[in-house]
Amino acid sequence: xxxxxxxxxxxxxxxxxxxxxxxxxxxxxxxxxxxxxxxxxxxxxxxxxxxxxxxxxxxxxxxxxxxxxxxxxxxxxxxxxxxxxxxxxxxxxxxxxxxxxxxxxxxxxxxxxxxxxxxxxxxxxxxxxxxxxxxxxxxxxxxxxxxxxxxxxxxxxxxxxxxxxxxxxxxxxxxxxxxxxxxxxxxxxxxxxxxxxxxxxxxxxxxxxxxxxxxxxxxxxxxxxxxxxxxxxxxxxxxxxxxxxxxxxxxxxxxxxxxxxxxxxxxxxxxxxxxxxxxxxxxxxxxxxxxxxxxxxxxxxxxxxxxx
Amino acid sequence: xxxxxxxxxxxxxxxxxxxxxxxxxxxxxxxxxxxxxxxxxxxxxxxxxxxxxxxxxxxxxxxxxxxxxxxxxxxxxxxxxxxxxxxxxxxxxxxxxxxxxxxxxxxxxxxxxxxxxxxxxxxxxxxxxxxxxxxxxxxxxxxxxxxxxxxxxxxxxxxxxxxxxxxxxxxxxxxxxxxxxxxxxxxxxxxxxxxxxxxxxxxxxxxxxxxxxxxxxxxxxxxxxxxxxxxxxxxxxxxxxxxxxxxxxxxxxxxxxxxxxxxxxxxxxxxxxxxxxxxxxxxxxxxxxxxxx
Numbered sequence: 001x002x003x004x005x006x007x008x009x010x011x012x013x014x015x016x017x018x019x020x021x022x023x024x025x026x027x028x029x030x031x032x033x034x035x036x037x038x039x040x041x042x043x044x045x046x047x048x049x050x051x052x053x054x055x056x057x058x059x060x061x062x063x064x065x066x067x068x069x070x071x072x073x074x075x076x077x078x079x080x081x082x083x084x085x086x087x088x089x090x091x092x093x094x095x096x097x098x099x100x101x102x103x104x105x106x107x108x109x110x111x112x113x114x115x116x117x118x119x120x121x122x123x124x125x126x127x128x129x130x131x132x133x134x135x136x137x138x139x140x141x142x143x144x145x146x147x148x149x150x151x152x153x154x155x156x157x158x159x160x161x162x163x164x165x166x167x168x169x170x171x172x173x174x175x176x177x178x179x180x181x182x183x184x185x186x187x188x189x190x191x192x193x194x195x196x197x198x199x200x201x202x203x204x205x206x207x208x209x210x211x212x213x214x215x216x217x218x219x220x221x222x223x224x225x226x227x228x229x230x231x232x233x234x235x236x237x238x239x240x241x242x243x244x245x246x247x248x249x250x251x252x253x254x255x256x257x258x259x260x261x262x263x264x265x266x267x268x269x270x271x272x273x274x275x276x277x278x279x280x281x282x283x284x285x286x287x288x289x290x291x292x293x294x295x296x297x298x299x300x301x302x303x304x305x306x307x308x
Numbered sequence: 309x310x311x312x313x314x315x316x317x318x319x320x321x322x323x324x325x326x327x328x329x330x331x332x333x334x335x336x337x338x339x340x341x342x343x344x345x346x347x348x349x350x351x352x353x354x355x356x357x358x359x360x361x362x363x364x365x366x367x368x369x370x371x372x373x374x375x376x377x378x379x380x381x382x383x384x385x386x387x388x389x390x391x392x393x394x395x396x397x398x399x400x401x402x403x404x405x406x407x408x409x410x411x412x413x414x415x416x417x418x419x420x421x422x423x424x425x426x427x428x429x430x431x432x433x434x435x436x437x438x439x440x441x442x443x444x445x446x447x448x449x450x451x452x453x454x455x456x457x458x459x460x461x462x463x464x465x466x467x468x469x470x471x472x473x474x475x476x477x478x479x480x481x482x483x484x485x486x487x488x489x490x491x492x493x494x495x496x497x498x499x500x501x502x503x504x505x506x507x508x509x510x511x512x513x514x515x516x517x518x519x520x521x522x523x524x525x526x527x528x529x530x531x532x533x534x535x536x537x538x539x540x541x542x543x544x545x546x547x548x549x550x551x552x553x554x555x556x557x558x559x560x561x562x563x564x565x566x567x568x569x570x571x572x573x574x575x576x577x578x579x580x581x582x583x584x585x586x587x588x589x590x591x592x593x594x595x596x597x598x599x600x601x
Contacts (some may be wrong), residue, residue, distance in 0.1 A: 011415050017489035018413050021403035025423070028400070028459045031439060033426025039435030094330075101327050110324075116587055117331040120338065123579050123586060125518030127540045131572040132337045134543070135344060141356040141565060143340060175334065183591050208319065240521065247544050263433055273434050280432040291428045 043278040056274075063278035072262065080237045080258040083166065087173045087238075088230045094174050095181030096223060100215055102182070103189045104207065115186075119179035126244035129172060133245060137168065162255040165246075169256065172245065173238075181226075188222045189215065228298050232291035235283050237261060259283050345369070345569035352565045368570035379571055381531065382538040387578075389452050389534060390516040397458050397512040398505055404459075405467035406493040411476060420468070423461045440526055451526035452534060457515055463508045466593065470504035471497060507593025510586055517578065535575050542568065 004010070012019045038053065043063055045056040067073050098118065105111050121129075136143050137158040145155035158164055192215070200210050237258025246256045248265075259279060266276040336359075344357050348365035355362055372379060404423075408416050430436075436455070445451040474497065482492045498505065523537035533541070542563070563571075579586070 006414065008415050008418075011413060015407075015410070015413050015489065018407040018410050021490065021493060022407045022419065024400045025404035025459050025464065026419075028454075029423055029426055029461070031443065032436060032455065033430050035439055036426075036431030036435035037429075039431050039438060042434075098327070098330055101323055104323055105327065110327075114327050114331050116583075117335050119587055119591075120583070121334055123514055123518075123583070124338075124576060125520070125536050127518075127520060127536050127543075128341075128572055128576055130543060131539070131569065132341050135340050135357050135569070136337060138357070141352055143357045143359075146356045146358065175337070178330075179334065187591075244520075244540065247547070249547070260433070267434055267437065273438070277431075277434045280434050284429060284432055288429045 040277065040281050040284070042274050043281045045274055047272075047274040047277070059274075063275050064282070066275060067279055067282075072257075075254065076257050076259050076262045079256065080260075081234060083169060083237070083242075083256075083258060084230075084234045086166070086170050087177075088227060088234075090170055090174050091177050091181055092223060092227055094178050096185055096216075096219065098178065099182045099185035099189055100211060100219075102186060103215070104211075115179075115183070117179075118182055121176045121178075122180045124176070126176075126241045129176060129241075130244050133168070133172060159249060160251055162252045165252050165255040169242070169245070173241065176241075184226065185219060185222060188219060192218055224301070225298060228294040232294040233287065234290055235259065235286040239264065341569050342573055345566055345573045347566055349564045349566055357565075365566070368564065368566035371564075371567055372570050372574065376571075378530075379535070379538065379574075382533045382535040383574070385452075385532060386517060386535040389449065390513055393453050393457055393516040394509055394513040396453070397460075397463075397516075398509045400459050401463050401467055401508060401512075402498055402501065402505060403493065404464055405471055406489070406497050408464070408468045409471045409474075410479070410489065420465075423464055427461045437525060446526045447529055447532075449532065452519075452522050452532065455522055455526065457512070457519060457522070460512075460515075463511055467501065467504055467508055470501055474500055503589065504593055506585070507589045510582075510589055513582075514579070514586070539572060539575060542571070 042053055042056065044058060044060060045053070046059045046062075047053070047056045051057075102111055102114060105114075134142070137145070139145060139155060139157040139159060142158075144158075149155055156164070158168070196214055197210055200214060205213070237260040239258075239260035242256055242258055242261050243264065246252050246261075260283075263276045263279050263283075266279070267273060340357060340359060343359055343361060344352065345368055346364050346366065347358070347361035348363040348367060351358075351362040351365075407413055408420050410416065413419070440446060440451065440455050445455055478496060479492055482496055487495070518536055520534065520536040520540050523532075523534050524540075527533070527537075546563075546568075
């Protein structure tokens with residue numbers, strides 16, 4: 001009996017067309033995904049563009065020592081974690097509450113219109129959100145300052161006051177992501193069995209009790225699963241959001257600077273990719289550990305929730 | 309619960325109150341932007357931004373259409389890149405998805421893993437930038453078209469999950485009739501996947517339309533700016549000027565407040581026009597494709 005080993009090459013030979021169709025996506029993933037990994041060694045070098053990754057001088061962990069020895073390190077790591085956890089908490093809270101409320105409403109037309117309204121901000125870019133934000137909190141013409149003045153207060157120059165920005169960013173995030181999250185929870189809610197509610201109604205439960213005793217507990221697995229998924233990404237700051245809203249306004253960095261904006265600045269301004277890479281490597285490892293860890297928990301708690 | 313549900317109760321009033329307030333919270337900021345774009349500049353200077361402007365005016369839009377050559381160019385760049393990119397991205401994604409559900413590809417799960425790994429672990433911004441410069445993706449339209457945008461594993465898994473629901477007997481009988489994988493994919497599978505391809509296409513389309521990351525990192529020629537990057541730069545240049553306390557830089561007057569808002573409104577125009585589709589397909593796609601991805 002002759003056995004030919006079935007390898008990936010056999011597979012390719014037998015499915016030429018199928019593999020050909022994989023090429024663009026595979027190539028893209030190889031170049032922009034796998035090829036980035038060897039570059040991580042420059043975190044241990046004094047990288048020079050002229051000498052490349054093979055020729056640059058090795059400096060051991062100097063780049064890490066430099067970063068963790070600076071005050072910046074704890075500020076940006078702290079900001080990243082703090083902002084992300086606040087984003088997750090408030091988005092989930094608002095979205096779950098809203099999904100339950102919308103689910104209780106019987107008027108289909110109202111439901112539909114409300115849902116469309118909640119979802120609208122999700123499609124805007126953060127650049128546009130910045131224009132809107134400026135319209136609200138801008139110091140000269142902003143709506144909020146007009147209101148403050150109307151009630152006899154003095155206008156606040158928000159773009160000069162870092163103290164407000166944690167709250168501003170959280171509100172902006174909830175504003176933009178509320179609708180999408182709500183839609184996901186609502187989709188889960190709609191799938192629940194009506195019989196349970198009927199049975200509860202027969203035994204005299206109020207809608208309010210049903211909310212607490214049926215809807216919320218049944219929604220919990222989805223909430224926890226999505227929460228876990230976002231906690232896996234807790235080391236990745238939302239660059240698109242924060243750079244679009246704050247830009248290069250150094251006054252606000254204390255409250256708003258996250259790992260990603262810091263790395264971006266380091267890469268652009270100092271032209272020292274090694275330091276930027278050291279931070280990036282730290283982030284990649286922590287990020288991976290988080291994803292792996294949260295996935296492990298998800299797998300243990302509910303088998304369907306696991307990502308891999 | 310039929311009878312009970314008809315009664316107007318305190319709880320019900322609260323319910324409608326809260327959901328309406330939430331809707332206002334989502335909608336009013338956008339509305340403010342639109343109203344400001346229709347407000348006359350004098351009214352803004354006098355009273356600031358307001359929902360009830362003292363004086364309405366179309367000046368901002370008139371200026372935009374008469375003197376907006378730069379805006380128009382950036383806008384056209386965005387339209388072109390979004391159109392080409394979305395088509396490209398959908399083709400790349402759907403072709404790969406087909407191979408991932410094709411049972412004769414025995415390594416399909418390994419290949420899915422190959423796509424998944426870089427989603428959770430990659431070198432990030434610094435190597436990404438170096439690779440882009442190395443492969444020549446700077447200062448040209450490909451730089452705006454390819455990096456980050458043309459393929460997303462998340463969308464790949466969304467399409468794959470949908471394709472899994474298509475009965476395999478369809479593929480098998482087509483193969484017996486002598487069709488090859490390319491024909492089966494393009495003639496049978498993709499037409500059957502229209503709903504999810506619409507969803508994924510909209511995801512890609514929005515990502516292209518809203519992107520400024522590739523512009524900021526890879527392009528410095530202002531002829532190639534996309535509209536989002538133009539808006540971003542406009543704001544930061546204005547802030548810069550303001551910090552210089554009116555120190556004159558560059559030629560011409562800075563755009564008025566209403567003109568800025570009008571440009572932003574025009575930028576979200578296509579999204580608003582497409583909104584009914586966006587909403588329908590994205591909600592549907594997420595429900596069908598499964599949040600689990």
